[in-house]
Amino acid sequence: MTEPRGWRKSTYTQQETACVEVGRVNDGAAVRDTKDRSAGYFTATGPQWAAFIDAVKNQRFE
Incomplete structure (x- = not known):
């Protein structure tokens, strides 16, 4: 695996640090x-990342 870039x-987040x-x-x-x-x-x-983003956009974590 390559290093992330x-x-x-x-x-x-603007200026937030969290x-x-x-x-x-x-x-x-x-x-x-x-x-x-x-x-x-x-x-x-x-595919995992796409599924996570889809879940966030469809408010499945709220």
């Missing part, structure tokens, strides 16, 4: 905490 955080960043990996995404970047990250495959 292109880390970015949501524009909704958020996550998403980076790209081969066929998916990597996610890390902006408060503790040195703690590492977890990865999801493309």
Whole structure:
């Protein structure tokens, strides 16, 4: 696996520090905490990430 690249955080966070960043990996995404970047990250495959985003957009976590 390659190292994640292109880390970015949501524009909704503005200047908040309690958020996550998403980076790209081969066929998916990597996610890390902006408060503790040195703690590492977890990865999801493309289909896993797409399913997560779909769940968020459809408010299945509320």
